[in-house]
Amino acid sequence: RLMEVNRELRMAVLNKGGRQGIRPGMRFAVLRSDKVVAEIEAVDVREKIAGAVIVRAESGMFPETGDRLTEIAGLTR
Numbered sequence: 001r002l003m004e005v006n007r008e009l010r011m012a013v014l015n016k017g018g019r020q021g022i023r024p025g026m027r028f029a030v031l032r033s034d035k036v037v038a039e040i041e042a043v044d045v046r047e048k049i050a051g052a053v054i055v056r057a058e059s060g061m062f063p064e065t066g067d068r069l070t071e072i073a074g075l076t077r
Contacts, residue, residue, distance in 0.1 A: 002030065002067045003049065010054040012040055012063055017048045028052070028069040037061040039072065 004013040012030075016022050022045050030038040037058050044051035054063060 001069065002063055002065055005054075005063050005065055007062060012052045012054060014042070014050040014052055014069065017046045017050045019047050022050045027055070027072040029072055030063045031068045031070060032061075032064070037067065038063045040069075 001015050002012050003015045006012070014022065014028075022042055024042055024045050026042045028040050028042070029036045030040055038054055038061065039056045040052040040063070041055050042050045042052045057063065
């Protein structure tokens with residue numbers, strides 16, 4: 001899940017990190033009520049949390065604290 005979102009910086013903090021297998025470059029779809037609202041990419045991975053840049057947001061939508069994540073297979077840089 002997203003722990004925090006900064007709209008101005010287009011950054012988000014994930015509640016998982018390297019210990020849970022997150023690596024820099026991994027891409028995730030941000031879900032709210034099973035609808036994709038954005039795509040993010042992990043850029044700063046710590047042991048228990050990770051920072052991600054918001055790559056794309058759906059029209060009229062933006063990630064929010066509490067939104068769920070699912071990895072986008074094959075899109076790791």
